[in-house]
Amino acid sequence: MNTSEQTETVIERRKFFYQNTKKVAAEFCDASPIHGIRHLAGRDKLLVEKIWWILLFFLSLYFCLTYMYAVIEKWLKDPIIVSFDHQPSSIYSIPFPAVTICPETKVKASELNVSHTFQLVRSGELNESMDAERVRKLLALLQLCEHDLYDRSETVTQDNDMLRLLRKMAIPSFEVFQSCDWKGHPMDCMDLFKTTLTEKGFCYSFNVLANNDLLRKEELDSNYAFNSERRTSQWSLDFGYQSGIGSNAFPHRVITGGYHGSLAVTLKVNKSDVDYFCGNSFQGFKGLLHMPNEYPQLMHQFFRIPLNQELIITVVPQVMSIGERAQQYQPEQRQCYNSNERSLRFFKIYTKKNCEIECLTNYTFELCGCVRFSMPRPPGAPICSLRDAPCCRKAQIRKLKLQAKVEDTEDSYLPKHYCNCLPTCNNIDYHWQVSQAAWDWQKDRLVTLAPVLENVHQSKVIIYFKQANFIPLKRNEINGLSDMIASCGGLLGLFMGVSIMSLVELCYFCTLRPYALWKITENRIAARRTGLPRNKP
Template sequence: MDDDAKECQYEDPTFFKSVRNYFREYCQCTSIHGFRYFGEKRSYIERAWWFIVFSLVLAGCVIAIREVYEKWIRSPVIVSFATKETPIYSIPFPAVTICPESKTSQALYNHTAMFRKKLMMEELTKEEQRISDYMGLICTNDGYEDSDVYYFSDDFYNTIDEFKCTFPFFYCAYMRKVVDCSELFIPVITDEGICYTFNMLDRTEIYRDRVVQHSDFLSMGNTSANEWNLDDGYGPDIGLDAYPRRALLAGADNSLTIFLLSNRSDLDYTCKGALQGFRVTLHTPMRIPRPSQQYFRVPLNQEVLAAIRPDMILTSTSVKMYNPKKRECYFPQEKTLKYFKIYTSMNCKLECLTNYTLYYCGCVNYFMPSKRQYTKVKRMRYIAMIVLPRQ
């Protein structure tokens, strides 16, 4: 009877004894190094030592996994180099925007003489005051502050267009072919006044229909970018005359060459400062340039060479599965702008600046897009604004 009772007791162990037996069996069979010492009958000191070692290793693994997870949260998209090169003719030639530092023809408007009259407290006629106020929106170095607030009519753009300098281009060649400069460069309104741009998209392809346009600025006529888009690039069967223009080969022989002229009589050092010449901005064809922020200078009587090294980033469609907040970027179809048809980082920043200015000032700067017909222009302590009524 005693033997049978002992056998039954052995065959029906308690719960804790079963767990201990399974744990010892697991320790003997597992491939985890050092784990088998937990189940063996060893001293408590030795067991404690191996437990500490195992805990440290486990903690290190948890920390490493956490760092990898946090890195994935911060930047889930990995940028890698392509396995093959991209031909240069698959991307557009950059847009080139050129802004003369001389803003007016001195025969039509002499800003230095007008500044001298103001400094000497001489009385101006209404016409002189009107033109001076208009040009004061563009000139930033006259060192003279008029009355606090001015309100202008909507002929601001017509006035600066009427008094601008003569067309500054003397010679133009693209890919070793001499071209009429007026066919390459068209006038555009920027934060530096009237500039001239090459290879930009037409204003109807950049701005939405609700945006008010002025005169023929940034108007390409019948030229459109039907054979190119931001997602797919150029089509497979397009010809050599596709727009935006592209360079078929690299090197100086396939470059854009221009000669710029500036009349000595039109130099004005009170409008933009002592440095005369031209500002040149290189940008993508679908982006509105900001020559006051990003440019390189072309001085007078000098030759300037600019080499361009494009960086092209292709995004896999599998990236769309991630939330834009995690991947920190948008596909063009995911973000709709109020003023622009094409989403780019710089267009988005310009729109944000426009909305911010409109919200806090009730007006926008003269070069900013607007969905309403301009009513008045406001100048307040060197800030050129276009007044818009609040909704």
């Protein structure tokens, strides 16, 4: 083929390409059901008509894509809805709340007169060279006070000394509990309440999981002891109680609400031990209700049990679960973690509060080089002294500010020290209502008026579920993939008249139909060049 023939062939192909393009466009406009397309072709249409329909087409396309974007964005960001379940559940299916009680009186007067010892140390009349044990007891006790009361330039307590001294000075349980009733039956308080370490010192907890079920001991310092409970748990947050366990399961549970399914505890404080030095004018006890698998923290939430008062605490559980389809989403989309999706260093069981205390512990250790005495700590980590108290508060404030900063921004980047402690997908919150009244316990016929009780204050707290049933909450999928496709398809049909077959036709006219016309064109050019009859398509 010479140069002139090649040039002629190129020109002919361009001509056929232009003709074929117009032909495909005309066929598509004539056959497509998409609104407005058929008005864009035809010689009987004026230019102003075509411009009119082009503007309407793109205007309709704009609104269609805008609403489709809103539907897809909502599906990606908020695919989960929390709603009430269809049927109520029995409180027998969940554990009775764990109860932690902390005396406001931290030390017996016979062990240490706090006010007098503090005055002696401040005035310089007493120091460690004179009575090291007494001064160290004071320093350990001041870590439990609500205010800064000591000069941090002085000598501070050592690591293992801190817990030993606090445990030695703590009010023994037999001097805290007068009597206990569980489900209407008298019980030994020592069997119900176990010694627990909290940020308020050594307290007493009922229905809390044992260390072996809650903590990873291999990751903790050997001197750290969370509680003295020894019973093995027969319940988990995701799967509930083991089958066939019955009403004697641990953690404890009840069948009915009201007084017959209650925990009634009578507490006492020796009048000689009452000391207003460390706290404020309140004396008595602090209490907290929480899940049995949670580390108790009384810093942010608690109820007070005043002296010579009787409290009735009615509990309304708020139980959250997650549906099967909702579990298929990422934790950031459903805003919760399944138990197998997040692992903690110190705790075997993930909960939001356990995660927060571990996060604060790690950050405090990184910032201050030590941890507070109540925090779970790695082997060899020193306990913060009074001198480190400002640093510990700084760590806590920085964590709160970091949390607020992350919640205020829409940036997907998470800072280094942000722990992202989402709630568990299956969760129990115990909401309580408190009513109290003065209790003239000396006139109570059930109280033994022995001489030993004449020099004490007493308080009583009764805790029970408000009702025998509750309506649980459930995380469900608000719009699945099929719902999103149906919504987008409806918008495409409403604004554009587009269906699945319309999209198939569009693909056909963009691929297969141009290829067929190209093959016809090549056959014509080849036939013209060779002089042979043209093949029919």
